[in-house]
Ligand SMILES: Nc1ncnc2c1ncn2[C@@H]1O[C@H](COP(=O)(O)OP(=O)(O)OP(=O)(O)O)[C@@H](O)[C@H]1O
């Protein structure tokens with residue numbers, strides 16, 4: 021039930037943000053999905069969490085800014101984030117050639133590729149033999165940037181092909197898939213004036229293709245400086261958040277000034293610190309499955325008290341009693357999500 025309370029709180033926040041009119045259909049469907057999910061008790065709670073997380077991306081206004089993006093950077097970020105899922109299932113092959121920059125948002129684009137890579141990995145998991153995922157990048161005849169994610173997994177049945185981009189269409193068991201990955205990905209690609217297409221054969225594999233027009237903004241930009249940049253990374257920042265997209269967003273926001281390490285759980289972060297890694301500043305999510313931010317902080321205080329003193333917590337809202345009490349003791353150490361990346365830069369620069 022604690023999970024449900026958490027999801028409901030997040031959901032309230034999300035609905036308030038989405039009420040601006042961003043996606044009524046998604047919200048209606050969400051209500052249906054939510055009803056089903058609640059009736060499925062614990063698994064339902066996990067599913068709600070997943071749904072909320074997917075929809076939360078609609079609300080991340082500070083990630084909506086568009087700029088010329090190098091698609092290879094977005095692909096590499098997605099590959100990094102999915103490395104753990106891919107590792108035991110498939111061999112990853114990259115075939116990257118020159119492609120124009122596109123007008124978009126790198127975090128959102130990497131979210132598209134992350135969804136495609138996770139789907140590919142999941143399609144392979146039930147297949148005997150050698151799993152293969154091939155990621156390609158290039159330019160098509162129109163001069164658009166084209167990325168493909170190919171897998172030699174189960175393939176998609178003909179009767180499902182027309183439905184895979186529908187919100188909540190999934191063939192995965194409850195708790196594994198919500199069916200939002202491709203609908204969100206399609207939404208992102210279409211909003212950038214691009215195309216997303218699929219080709220699949222059962223028992224042979226699947227290829228998703230994302231094509232985006234070349235950047236207009238890049239043509240108006242002054243040429244990049246030829247001198248060496250005057251800022252070299254100064255501080256060491258650790259981000260602890262089970263949502264890899266948060267780590268990726270922070271990394272992009274401060275990478276020019278700080279060296280950023282991302283851990284997706286408290287135990288993973290503790291392992292780094294116990295192995296001797298030291299950070300000038302640690303940004304930590306509060307609600308993480310397994311070990312919460314507060315539990316992480318308590319362990320850290322035992323393992324490396326100096327490191328516990330440089331933690332700032334990131335939170336959507338403070339709703340559990342213990343979190344409230346904790347926040348009362350450490351009022352300066354909280355950052356509200358979704359946070360403004362400029363504000364984040366200010367906080368990190370000041371602490372390092
Ligand atoms: N590479 C693929 N190989 C085989 N089937 C796929 C592939 N990608 C997508 N599908 C099919 O499309 C459906 C919808 O995919 P989508 O990413 O939208 O949702 P999901 O993966 O089921 O759940 P979620 O992404 O929310 O975790 C999947 O359930 C699966 O049946």
Ligand SMILES: [Mg+2]
Pocket residue numbers: 135138139197200201202
């Ligand atoms: Mg998916």
